[in-house]
Amino acid sequence: MRVLVLGAGFGGLELITRLSAELGDDADIVLIDKADGFVFGFSKLDVMFGRTVPGAVRHLYRDLVKPGVRFVQSTIRSIDPVRRRVETDAGPFQGDVLVVALGADLDPAATPGLVAAGREFYTVDGAFAARDVLSSFAGGRVVIGVTSTPFKCPPAPSETALMLHDFLVDRGLRGASEISLVMPLGAPIPPSPAASAALLAAFAERGITWHPETLVRGLDAERRVAVLADGQEMPFDLFLGVPVHRVPEVVAESGMCVDGWIPVDPLTLETAYQDVYAVGDVTSVGTPKAGVFSERQASVVADQLIARLGRGAGAAYDGKGICYIEFGRDRVARVEVTFLAGQRPNGQFDEPSGRLLADKAEFGTSRVRRWFNRDWRSY
Ligand SMILES: Cc1cc2nc3c(=O)[nH]c(=O)nc-3n(C[C@H](O)[C@H](O)[C@H](O)COP(=O)(O)OP(=O)(O)OC[C@H]3O[C@@H](n4cnc5c(N)ncnc54)[C@H](O)[C@@H]3O)c2cc1C
Numbered sequence: 001m002r003v004l005v006l007g008a009g010f011g012g013l014e015l016i017t018r019l020s021a022e023l024g025d026d027a028d029i030v031l032i033d034k035a036d037g038f039v040f041g042f043s044k045l046d047v048m049f050g051r052t053v054p055g056a057v058r059h060l061y062r063d064l065v066k067p068g069v070r071f072v073q074s075t076i077r078s079i080d081p082v083r084r085r086v087e088t089d090a091g092p093f094q095g096d097v098l099v100v101a102l103g104a105d106l107d108p109a110a111t112p113g114l115v116a117a118g119r120e121f122y123t124v125d126g127a128f129a130a131r132d133v134l135s136s137f138a139g140g141r142v143v144i145g146v147t148s149t150p151f152k153c154p155p156a157p158s159e160t161a162l163m164l165h166d167f168l169v170d171r172g173l174r175g176a177s178e179i180s181l182v183m184p185l186g187a188p189i190p191p192s193p194a195a196s197a198a199l200l201a202a203f204a205e206r207g208i209t210w211h212p213e214t215l216v217r218g219l220d221a222e223r224r225v226a227v228l229a230d231g232q233e234m235p236f237d238l239f240l241g242v243p244v245h246r247v248p249e250v251v252a253e254s255g256m257c258v259d260g261w262i263p264v265d266p267l268t269l270e271t272a273y274q275d276v277y278a279v280g281d282v283t284s285v286g287t288p289k290a291g292v293f294s295e296r297q298a299s300v301v302a303d304q305l306i307a308r309l310g311r312g313a314g315a316a317y318d319g320k321g322i323c324y325i326e327f328g329r330d331r332v333a334r335v336e337v338t339f340l341a342g343q344r345p346n347g348q349f350d351e352p353s354g355r356l357l358a359d360k361a362e363f364g365t366s367r368v369r370r371w372f373n374r375d376w377r378s379y
Pocket residue numbers: 006007008009010011012032033034035040041042044045074075076077101102103104121122123152153156248250279280281282289290291292293294323324
């Protein structure tokens with residue numbers, strides 16, 4: 001059974017790791033990604049705020065040596081889900097099983113004025129470039145704004161506001177600055193009222209202004225104001241934006257999407273096409289767009305493929321995920337949340353602590369160990 005895995009992000013890496021570990025040399029896996037390495041979402045914020053350097057957070061795919069796995073660095077140009085065949089710059093590939101794990105692409109140009117007058121910090125390049133902008137920032141009005149829904153890692157804009165506060169305090173610039181956070185959600189983390197209350201209290205303590213239930217529709221580059229969906233205008237000296245998210249173009253053109261994302265069976269991650277699965281941010285499975293959910297979905301697909309080969313019992317997706325939230329000053333909180341179709345999501349919150357900072361570090365290092373077989377210190 002040849003398994004063709006498109007995308008070596010959270011989902012793709014977990015899937016090939018599980019399959020290779022279970023099947024060894026019996027595995028026949030081709031993993032395709034256009035990038036040369038993987039960067040955790042949280043590492044983007046660490047680079048942006050000068051906690052680490054770009055070279056330390058990119059995990060190169062050339063280190064991905066696993067039994068039964070062949071990595072191909074190439075751009076996928078077309079996907080035929082009926083024939084489970086893709087065209088890439090390195091030629092065509094076909095699988096008995098196809099797994100689409102291509103994530104969500106970001107489109108800063110879709111928001112008027114964002115490229116000309118603002119900074120997006122959600123792509124790897126954008127976050128790394130924001131590091132230079134921040135290091136020469138002399139203080140002023142900073143607006144952190146979300147431009148559309150859905151967006152990856154809903155806590156990340158809140159974390160950015162808290163980390164920015166510490167960054168400006170450390171440089172003696174906080175007194176000369178204002179921080180405003182514009183979010184489409186009614187609460188920072190809707191499934192967890194306790195986490196939301198802790199974040200709102202942290203914003204209030206630090207003088208961060210919170211603007212819920214609205215979006216940034218565009219920036220007026222000349223007047224340097226952000227225009228919100230509710231018509232309000234917010235002047236800024238620095239705008240840090242979460243850009244519009246959409247499926248990669250190659251996925252949009254494959255005909256697999258409904259309302260912009262790939263629909264899947266919420267228990268099995270099967271698409272409408274025979275032997276084609278999709279996991280993670282590229283789907284409309286109903287969980288937030290975050291790596292922990294992509295990873296767990298990939299693990300369920302791995303269980304099903306292993307079961308097909310008579311080596312296990314299979315499993316159904318349970319919608320569970322653990323999310324670490326940076327509060328700054330070496331304190332991290334945790335939310336454990338379950339999203340199940342037809343049920344209200346519920347979350348369990350653990351207060352910020354130094355112990356959870358260590359847990360978060362282990363979250364990163366344990367994955368690098370499993371996926372890339374090497375040691376990494378995330379802090
Ligand atoms: C600032 C920030 C902080 C975050 N913090 C967290 C966190 O703390 N915890 C968490 O769980 N999540 C976090 N996330 C979210 C997380 O990064 C994503 O949700 C996760 O990476 C999605 O996994 P995925 O496997 O679905 O897709 P991705 O990891 O995005 O992988 C998709 C892969 O497909 C490849 N690809 C796309 N198009 C093509 C093509 N045409 N040809 C070839 N290859 C292609 C890409 O190069 C990429 O490697 C954060 C995100 C951001 C932006």
